[in-house]
Amino acid sequence: MAKIAFLGLGVMGFPMAGHLAAAGHEVTVYNRTAAKAGSWVARHGGRAAATPREAAAGQAFVFACVGNDDDLRAVTLGAEGAFAGMADGALFVDHTTASAIVARELAAAAGGRFGVLDAPVSGGQAGAEAGRLTVMVGGGAADFERARPVIGAYGANISHIGPAGAGQLAKMVNQICIAGVVQGLAEGLAFAQAAGLDPAAVIGAISKGAAQSWQMENRWKAMVAGEFEFGFAVDWMRKDLGICLEQAKETGARLPVTALVDQFYADVQAMGGRRWDTSSLIARLGPTK
Structure with a gap:
């Protein structure tokens, strides 16, 4: 068992x-809103710290799961950041979905004094609560092997992708693929309804063939019902797709469908769906027959 700090107590x-x-x-937590850290301690025990530096002091592992690049820099760098409190030989593991740029920046900031892994996750809130997340890891192989059994507390599929930044790049691939699949599913369901087909019958038929996907299995009912008050928010998806599109500019990769779906999500935001689940793409297609 290890002494661990965890920074960021969102969903x-x-x-x-x-x-x-x-x-x-033995877990010490830090959250920007202190009341959330207090609630966590009341439920799980452990200790709450007033700053990331305090939380990280003396810990073998420091985990983070915050909002974006700037949030990540805020909890790691500076006089009260976690890096200022981390001991030599400790290991920092970041589960934030962020850019490969900041992942490499933090690895460089550690200066070899302690290890740094970028380890974004997939599986959403349900996967986090069930302890069944997919974890894509960038960083040193030895650091990965050291962290893997600890990450296994909530990770069901844990893969080392490559050096610093590789975990974030793999997460970008994940989000690119999801964007296209959800848009295709939205159009398919809208088409089925407009054609007067029973969506349940159609899904029952095609979900056993080449069209099958996690999104189809888990989201078609909510999409047909127009129920989106749950799941991975459109705001978060747009943040992630923005990271993908910026990275594509650097690498020269072409992402025409991703760019189009990103604009479709902007339409959903304009409809008031900023916190709707990503499956809400179907809402922008309008009423069906």
């Missing part, structure tokens, strides 16, 4: 840190 970080405590680790 993902709160249950992830809880799984670490349930596994028997």
Whole structure:
């Protein structure tokens, strides 16, 4: 069992840190809103720290799961950042979906004094709560092997992709693929309804063939019902797709469908769906027959 700090107790970080405590680790938490950290301690035990530096002091592992690049820099760098408190030989593991640029920046900032892994996750809030996340990891192989059994408290599929930044790049691939699949599913369901077909019958037929996907299995009913008050928010998806599109500019990769779906999500935001699940792409297609 290890001494661990966990920075960021949002819809993902709160249950992830809880799984670490349930596994028997000694967990200290930090959250920008202190009341959230207090709620976590009341439920799981452990200790709350006033700053990231305080949380990280003396810990073997420091985990983070915050909002974006700037949030990540805020909890790691500077006089009160976690890096200022981390001991030599410790390991920092970042589960934020962020840019490969900031992942490499943090690895460089560690200066070899401690290890740094970029380890974004997929599976959403449900996966975090169930402890069944997919984790894509960039960084040193030895650091990965050291962290893997600890990440296993909430990670069901944990893969080392490559050096610093590779985990974030893999997460970009994940989001690119999801964007296209959800848009295709939205159009397919809207077409079925407009054609007067029973969506349940159609899904029952095609979900056993080449069209099958996680999105189809888990989201078609909510899409047909127009129920989106749950899941991975459109605001978050647009943040992620923005990272993908910026990275594509640097690498010269062409992402025409991703760019188009990103604009479709902008339409959903304009409809008031900023916090709707990403499956809400179907809402912008309008009423069907």
